[in-house]
Amino acid sequence: MAVIEIKNVAKRFGDYQALHDINMTIEDQEFMCLLGASGCGKSTLLRIIAGLETATSGEVWIGGRRIDNLSPKDRGISMVFQNYAVFPHLTVFENIGFGLRMQKLPNDEVKRRVERTAELMHIEQLLKRYSGELSGGQRQRVAVARALAMEPDVILMDEPLSNLDALLRMEMRAELKGVLAESKTTAIYVTHDQVEAMSMADRISVMHEGRIAQNATPVEVYRNPAEKFVAGFIGNPPMNFLDAKSAGSGNWTVAGQSFAGPAIDKAAIEFAIRPEDMAPAETGIAATARVVEPLGAHLLVTCDVGGTLFRAVLDSDLVVHPGDILTLAPQADRIRWFDPETTQALS
Amino acid sequence: MNPRILPYVLILPVTLFLCLFFLYPFVLVSQQAFSTGSGFTLDNFKDVMSHWKFPISLKNTLYLAAAVVPFQLALALLMATMVSKMKKGRDLVLYVWTIPLGISDLAAGIIWLAIFEQSGFLNSMMSGLGFIDRPMNLLSYQTPALVFLAIALAEIWRATAIMLVILVAGIGLIPKEYYEAAEVFGASPWKRFTRITLPLLRPSLSTALVLRVILAFEVFAVVQALGGTLFPVLMGETYKYQFELLDGGSAAAIALIILLISIAFTLLILRALRVPKGATI
Ligand SMILES: Nc1ncnc2c1ncn2[C@@H]1O[C@H](COP(=O)(O)OP(=O)(O)OP(=O)(O)O)[C@@H](O)[C@H]1O
Numbered sequence: 001m002a003v004i005e006i007k008n009v010a011k012r013f014g015d016y017q018a019l020h021d022i023n024m025t026i027e028d029q030e031f032m033c034l035l036g037a038s039g040c041g042k043s044t045l046l047r048i049i050a051g052l053e054t055a056t057s058g059e060v061w062i063g064g065r066r067i068d069n070l071s072p073k074d075r076g077i078s079m080v081f082q083n084y085a086v087f088p089h090l091t092v093f094e095n096i097g098f099g100l101r102m103q104k105l106p107n108d109e110v111k112r113r114v115e116r117t118a119e120l121m122h123i124e125q126l127l128k129r130y131s132g133e134l135s136g137g138q139r140q141r142v143a144v145a146r147a148l149a150m151e152p153d154v155i156l157m158d159e160p161l162s163n164l165d166a167l168l169r170m171e172m173r174a175e176l177k178g179v180l181a182e183s184k185t186t187a188i189y190v191t192h193d194q195v196e197a198m199s200m201a202d203r204i205s206v207m208h209e210g211r212i213a214q215n216a217t218p219v220e221v222y223r224n225p226a227e228k229f230v231a232g233f234i235g236n237p238p239m240n241f242l243d244a245k246s247a248g249s250g251n252w253t254v255a256g257q258s259f260a261g262p263a264i265d266k267a268a269i270e271f272a273i274r275p276e277d278m279a280p281a282e283t284g285i286a287a288t289a290r291v292v293e294p295l296g297a298h299l300l301v302t303c304d305v306g307g308t309l310f311r312a313v314l315d316s317d318l319v320v321h322p323g324d325i326l327t328l329a330p331q332a333d334r335i336r337w338f339d340p341e342t343t344q345a346l347s
Numbered sequence: 348m349n350p351r352i353l354p355y356v357l358i359l360p361v362t363l364f365l366c367l368f369f370l371y372p373f374v375l376v377s378q379q380a381f382s383t384g385s386g387f388t389l390d391n392f393k394d395v396m397s398h399w400k401f402p403i404s405l406k407n408t409l410y411l412a413a414a415v416v417p418f419q420l421a422l423a424l425l426m427a428t429m430v431s432k433m434k435k436g437r438d439l440v441l442y443v444w445t446i447p448l449g450i451s452d453l454a455a456g457i458i459w460l461a462i463f464e465q466s467g468f469l470n471s472m473m474s475g476l477g478f479i480d481r482p483m484n485l486l487s488y489q490t491p492a493l494v495f496l497a498i499a500l501a502e503i504w505r506a507t508a509i510m511l512v513i514l515v516a517g518i519g520l521i522p523k524e525y526y527e528a529a530e531v532f533g534a535s536p537w538k539r540f541t542r543i544t545l546p547l548l549r550p551s552l553s554t555a556l557v558l559r560v561i562l563a564f565e566v567f568a569v570v571q572a573l574g575g576t577l578f579p580v581l582m583g584e585t586y587k588y589q590f591e592l593l594d595g596g597s598a599a600a601i602a603l604i605i606l607l608i609s610i611a612f613t614l615l616i617l618r619a620l621r622v623p624k625g626a627t628i
């Protein structure tokens with residue numbers, strides 16, 4: 001059982017607060033993605049869990065054991081480093097077997113495990129090479145294989161697939177997920193690629209400026225963003241936002257149209273809708289098309305609603321020209337509302 | 348300019364310099380060593396090698412190197428690791444440790460003579476503390492072990508820093524991610540040193556060792572100051588042939604023998620510490 005609990009973890013680098021009071025629990029065998037923009041503190045959090053960085057305050061527990069005062073090797077973790085850290089003086093075989101050798105496993109066991117993980121990562125033909133003779137993507141797979149060979153309770157991965165080409169990445173994504181599920185490993189997977197996070201994760205933690213903005217299932221994060229940041233970060237293209245003026249008793253005026261929304265006492269809030277949750281209709285938001293991009297299955301139309309950028313993903317059968325005025329009706333159950341001051345979702 | 352010739356043009360000045368000041372004198376010395384006035388001969392070599400002092404000085408030189416260099420290597424590695432781990436005051440410590448580097452070897456020999464001689468610090472300290480009744484002659488023919496020890500100490504004091512600076516620079520070049528990875532994968536501090544630091548330090552180690560070993564075979568002034576005629580070494584013999592016996596041919600022959608030993612050890616070190624083919628360090 002390897003439940004990871006992170007309790008009130010904060011990290012300061014001098015004057016810079018890299019992490020603010022992080023709390024989260026990763027269940028046993030769960031696959032958790034840490035998703036966030038560059039510099040938001042993903043690696044820092046991962047390194048604190050690994051023991052390579054000391055938290056300024058807070059606790060880390062793994063499997064019911066407080067581990068933040070233990071050395072990395074006693075934490076039952078293994079890790080894939082963002083910059084691979086594949087040892088240049090060892091062959092791929094010895095790199096993958098490094099941790100096993102440190103555990104003083106017998107030679108044939110090392111050989112068996114190295115060969116098996118190498119096969120999983122499709123690098124069995126590279127075992128005799130040195131890191132200098134590998135491509136970035138191959139090196140990355142060696143780093144993943146090295147972590148997997150340890151058969152750890154917890155595996156921490158810092159953007160392990162970032163250097164693979166799109167096709168290989170898709171393949172590895174599925175395989176990695178399968179391998180981890182089979183080995184019953186609890187995984188924390190850092191990425192800034194939302195497609196990767198969406199497709200692999202049991203749960204996503206969206207990080208923003210050293211805080212967890214939302215921690216929920218991929219669908220939940222997509223459908224019900226807890227913060228405006230999440231709404232704008234997840235989804236490609238991201239959610240649209242429009243100003244909403246109070247029309248009394250839970251009704252709000254958005255671009256001249258009236259919508260039923262949260263019954264709260266505020267003069268103005270924000271209306272949000274995903275680009276694909278709209279369709280042309282008789283009545284709706286009037287949007288002037290500016291750029292029309294046919295994407296095959298869909299038509300991405302970038303519009304202008306009263307000076308605000310507004311995107312719609314429409315059926316590709318539609319014929320739209322720049323300058324056309326579209327009347328777009330949002331799907332009522334997909335409309336979300338945000339408080340402009342706290343940026344939190346309203347319901 | 349043709350890119351194929353360019354590198355050669357660029358190294359031309361230094362090549363000329365080396366030819367003029369190293370290769371040419373080397374040829375002259377070789378000529379001198381292989382001739383006694385008339386044609387090619389090995390007489391000089393036969394002469395110097397059959398002299399009763401030759402085996403002693405060869406043995407002394409090798410023993411001294413064997414005693415001093417491994418100890419210096421270990422000490423320099425320890426010091427370099429310590430310096431590299433320091434956050435504050437690193438530069439200051441490094442400067443202090445490298446001070447002996449700025450002192451000429453003769454001066455270093457004299458400093459240690461001032462400690463060990465009959466009226467030196469060691470004697471006055473020991474009699475001051477009441478260990479001995481009157482000052483003893485520590486560096487005499489009756490105490491060869493002490494003479495050896497004094498010379499070895501002076502050499503260690505004087506020339507460890509040259510290895511230290513090379514190793515500190517080398518350790519500084521090892522990315523810290525490798526240590527982090529090793530740590531996560533269960534390597535103890537000692538294992539990190541033997542499995543990461545040492546192998547990745549091979550290029551610096553071989554530079555430091557080659558440099559130090561060559562210097563060890565050329566040891567002269569320190570030995571002269573502390574041991575004088577009590578502890579003959581090869582370089583001392585060269586000096587004696589050249590300036591006391593005015594026998595340039597024999598001096599040149601010994602100089603070439605020293606060169607040969609140096610080359611042999613250099614090759615040995617380079618081979619022992621070579622990086623496996625394909626590994627990029
Ligand atoms: N050792 C350090 N000293 C000072 N600041 C640091 C240090 N390490 C990280 N930071 C800062 O902490 C913040 C978070 O860094 P971190 O490496 O965790 O980002 P990240 O989310 O992993 O980004 P990326 O996706 O680019 O890898 C950054 O602003 C970074 O500048």
Ligand SMILES: [Mg+2]
Nearest residue numbers: 042043082158
């Ligand atoms: Mg990072």
